[in-house]
Amino acid sequence: MTIKDIARQAGVSTATVSRTINEPGKVAPETRQRITDIINENHFVPNSIGKTLRTARTDQILAIIPSLSNDFYPSIMKGLLDTARQASYNVLFGVTDFSEREERRFMNMLTTKQVDGVLSFYSSLPVAELNHLAAGYPYIQGCEYSEGADLTYVAIDNEQAAYDAVSYLINKGHRSIGMISSNIYTYSEKYREQGFNRAKEEHNLDTGSRYIMRANYQYDSGFDACAHLLAQPDSPTAIFAVSDTLAIGASKCCVSMGMQPGKDISIIGFDNTTFSQIYNPSISTVSQPKYEIGCVAAGALIDRISGKDTANRRILMRHDLIIRASSI
Amino acid sequence: MTIKDIARQAGVSTATVSRTINEPGKVAPETRQRITDIINENHFVPNSIGKTLRTARTDQILAIIPSLSNDFYPSIMKGLLDTARQASYNVLFGVTDFSEREERRFMNMLTTKQVDGVLSFYSSLPVAELNHLAAGYPYIQGCEYSEGADLTYVAIDNEQAAYDAVSYLINKGHRSIGMISSNIYTYSEKYREQGFNRAKEEHNLDTGSRYIMRANYQYDSGFDACAHLLAQPDSPTAIFAVSDTLAIGASKCCVSMGMQPGKDISIIGFDNTTFSQIYNPSISTVSQPKYEIGCVAAGALIDRISGKDTANRRILMRHDLIIRASSI
DNA sequence: TTGTAAGCGTTATCAA
DNA sequence: TTGATAACGCTTACAA
Numbered sequence: 051m052t053i054k055d056i057a058r059q060a061g062v063s064t065a066t067v068s069r070t071i072n073e074p075g076k077v078a079p080e081t082r083q084r085i086t087d088i089i090n091e092n093h094f095v096p097n098s099i100g101k102t103l104r105t106a107r108t109d110q111i112l113a114i115i116p117s118l119s120n121d122f123y124p125s126i127m128k129g130l131l132d133t134a135r136q137a138s139y140n141v142l143f144g145v146t147d148f149s150e151r152e153e154r155r156f157m158n159m160l161t162t163k164q165v166d167g168v169l170s171f172y173s174s175l176p177v178a179e180l181n182h183l184a185a186g187y188p189y190i191q192g193c194e195y196s197e198g199a200d201l202t203y204v205a206i207d208n209e210q211a212a213y214d215a216v217s218y219l220i221n222k223g224h225r226s227i228g229m230i231s232s233n234i235y236t237y238s239e240k241y242r243e244q245g246f247n248r249a250k251e252e253h254n255l256d257t258g259s260r261y262i263m264r265a266n267y268q269y270d271s272g273f274d275a276c277a278h279l280l281a282q283p284d285s286p287t288a289i290f291a292v293s294d295t296l297a298i299g300a301s302k303c304c305v306s307m308g309m310q311p312g313k314d315i316s317i318i319g320f321d322n323t324t325f326s327q328i329y330n331p332s333i334s335t336v337s338q339p340k341y342e343i344g345c346v347a348a349g350a351l352i353d354r355i356s357g358k359d360t361a362n363r364r365i366l367m368r369h370d371l372i373i374r375a376s377s378i
Numbered sequence: 379m380t381i382k383d384i385a386r387q388a389g390v391s392t393a394t395v396s397r398t399i400n401e402p403g404k405v406a407p408e409t410r411q412r413i414t415d416i417i418n419e420n421h422f423v424p425n426s427i428g429k430t431l432r433t434a435r436t437d438q439i440l441a442i443i444p445s446l447s448n449d450f451y452p453s454i455m456k457g458l459l460d461t462a463r464q465a466s467y468n469v470l471f472g473v474t475d476f477s478e479r480e481e482r483r484f485m486n487m488l489t490t491k492q493v494d495g496v497l498s499f500y501s502s503l504p505v506a507e508l509n510h511l512a513a514g515y516p517y518i519q520g521c522e523y524s525e526g527a528d529l530t531y532v533a534i535d536n537e538q539a540a541y542d543a544v545s546y547l548i549n550k551g552h553r554s555i556g557m558i559s560s561n562i563y564t565y566s567e568k569y570r571e572q573g574f575n576r577a578k579e580e581h582n583l584d585t586g587s588r589y590i591m592r593a594n595y596q597y598d599s600g601f602d603a604c605a606h607l608l609a610q611p612d613s614p615t616a617i618f619a620v621s622d623t624l625a626i627g628a629s630k631c632c633v634s635m636g637m638q639p640g641k642d643i644s645i646i647g648f649d650n651t652t653f654s655q656i657y658n659p660s661i662s663t664v665s666q667p668k669y670e671i672g673c674v675a676a677g678a679l680i681d682r683i684s685g686k687d688t689a690n691r692r693i694l695m696r697h698d699l700i701i702r703a704s705s706i
Numbered sequence: 707t708t709g710t711a712a713g714c715g716t717t718a719t720c721a722a
Numbered sequence: 723t724t725g726a727t728a729a730c731g732c733t734t735a736c737a738a
Contacts, residue, residue: 052715063725068717078723093510098490099431100715103730112470118455119652124446131473140483142440143471145459155468162426163731164492182421269656298656324447328597328626330658380731391709396733406707428731431714491715709738715730722725 051094060085071096102163110140111351112165114156116148116172120267121294121323122340123171126192129344130169137352139166148234150174160187167355169347172236184362188354192347193338197237202354204347204365208238211336211369212245212290215318218371219288220253222378224316227255228279228286230272230296233264242292242320261286265296272299273306280307287315288377294319294326297333301376316377331375339367379422388413399424430491438468439679440493442484444476444500448595449651450621450668451499454520457672458497465680467494476562478502488515495683497675500564512690516682520675521666525565530682532675532693536566539664539697540573540618543646546699547616548581550706552644555583556607556614558600558624561592570620570648589614593624600627601634608635615643616705622647622654625661629704644705659703667695 053067060067062081070077070085077085088094102108113130115123127143134141142165144156153174160168160183167188173180177199183189184201195203219227229246232239247257263278265271272291276299279286291297297319301311311317311331319326322337346365353359381395388395390409398405398413405413416422430436441458443451455471462469470493472484481502488496488511495516501508505527511517512529523531547555557574560567575585591606593599600619604627607614619625625647629639639645640659647654650665674693681687 054715064716065718065725065727066723069724072717076723081723095486095489097715098486098492099427100730101717103427103431103715103732104717106730118446118452119449121449127446127473131475135480140487141473143473145455145469145471147459152463158423158426159468161423164426269652302656324597325653325656328630328653329656382731392732393710393734394708397708400733404707409707425731428714429733431716431731432733434714707738710736712733712735714732717729719728720726722723 051092052100053094053096056085056088056092056094059088106163108164108166109138110142110165111167111169111348111355112142112144112156112159114144114146114153114168114170114172116146117267118145121325122321125340126171126344126347129341129346130348131344133345133348134352137348139348139352141348146172148172148174157183160189167351169351188351190347190351190354192343194236194238200362202350202362202365204343204350204367205238206338206343206367206369208241209245209248211320211338211371212242213249214245214369214371215290215320215336216246216249217252218373219290219316219318219377220249220255222288222316224286224288225255226282226284226286227261227288227290228276228282229262230275230279230289230291230300231262231264232292232296233266239292246290256284265299267293267295269295269299269302272296273303274299276300276303277307280304289315289317291317291319294321294323294333294335297335297376298325298329301329301331301333311376312378318371318377322372326374334374334377335372337370337372339369343367379420380428381424384413384416384420384422387416434491436492436494437466438470438493439495439497439676439683440470440472440484440487442472442474442481442496442498442500444474445595446473448623449653450649453668454499454672454675457669457674458676459672461673461676462680465676467676467680469676474500476500476502485511488517495679497679516679518675518679518682520671522564522566528690530678530690530693532671532678532695533566534666534671534695534697536569537573537576539648539666539699540570541577542573542697542699543618543648543664544574544577545580546701547618547644547646547705548577548583550616550644552614552616553583554610554612554614555589555616555618556604556610557590558603558607558617558619558628559590559592560620560624561594567620574618584612593627595621595623597623597627597630600624601631602627604628604631605635608632617643617645619645619647622649622651622661622663625663625704626653626657629657629659629661639704640706646699646705650700654702662702662705663700665698665700667697671695 057064146152172194180199191203250257263275265275319335322335326333385392474480500522508527519531591603593603647663650663654661
């Protein structure tokens, strides 16, 4: 069933059917009525592939995220959805599982014009390739960005955020502070490690690398990393983790060793996930304005698609330190 | 940049370029080399819209989920992704936020041939409409299904699952049992309520509707619902919740009232989320084989797309009762 | 092995 | 107000 069939049934040309669908005002009322009736009777829906081939627009944007098992993304996605829908864009999600191959598959949707733009929250593509893409297609990054890439991104200042969290701990009197970082080595984590060290340096604390343990993204891994840190000669009295998940793992570890987080040891996580609020003890954390990041990123992408904004910009959002029961 | 441009540069016809891309074996090695060189030099990627228009295949499937803020979906999605990728299908996600309008937008991608098939995990469309869609396009449902709809779905037996959980509590000696259901009234919840009542009836327990409180999907709401249940004259000694989220809210409520879940009161949730395992006390729960559901659903959809399987089937997966610290 | 050309479903220009 | 038709980028008989 195509507009051709509709046209035949209505005894008009395909042009008139197309007009009835897209510019009804330009069609005589009776003709229009006859055509819409036939369309409805047949449950006819125009093939958007044909339309896109002709118009080169899809009104769809694709958000690429590395993983679904992360309470961090839903809020961002909500901001994205709300903003995109307001501009009558449809949003699709692609999950890469950190695989470069999968990422390429989704990027192909951009280069092959299946979507009007892409918003990526993690990329493992070489910078040169990204630069080439970003120069030719609407592509911007959020939260995680590729160092040296010439493109627009929206994120927080991860170095400063970590610095703030660790400074807080130092000001509270902690002198031996450990960090649980991630072994999925992203720039955001690199910067958080730098912020961790800067805060320590400014107070002449030992910045030896043995204070930084790298874990994967699971609770258990945070547990183990914490155990390693506590086994050090000058066992840390405070731990800064790059995610709430890891912080909760660390909290569990401390409890298992008879320590009470917020009393015997301080723990600060990252991302302000639902978990960190609900967990007992509630976890202190660094909060990113997730919803706003989603909104701003979507807005930037849409501006880029519509040609309004062509200059690459680095948009930094504010962060907040939220102190809860897990730290003193 | 189109295959036409490549063809011109290589001094061949578009057909030869197309063959080089899709059936390289059918092109002479030298020609092929010349063409691939030009393709690479120009970073050329064939426009898939043109290809799709011609072949009527996209090799993409769309998974429609109602919400991202639910730890329940990631595992399902993982199964879906793994299965679909193995069959070299690309998977896209659409989030509806329970909005019928958004759902229609995504369904349009099916009817307008932007994707080869749809796998839906929640629908608010009228059954008649679904039947019409499912008859004409590859569309199957997972977990949540539309009663009376004539289509293939993959889910657990929600009635039996709830029956099993409540029977367990009764066998443990509980005589006053409350339920926290949801006010997003889906069939799965309806059946869980039925299972709850059936177990009670079989043991001649009071099935008065005052034992069922309906909450939304937030923790707080589970907390409040629990408070209402406990305020009853014959205050329940056990609570069955339709989600782990609500169960955790209930647990918090009990603790706030000086009761210890697993000792003074028993709580059983649903879905076996990460949360339910990590939370303290760990939450007893009914487990759905999430990953397998994703795999089976994707497999069924792909069979349907490829025309292998045309009969509508109701595929029931097994469920498990997992007893943890929150119940005795 | 390669080329020609029709056709996928739509929109948009131009003419009637 | 409507119709004829070219064009969007690609694949695929069929012919050479």
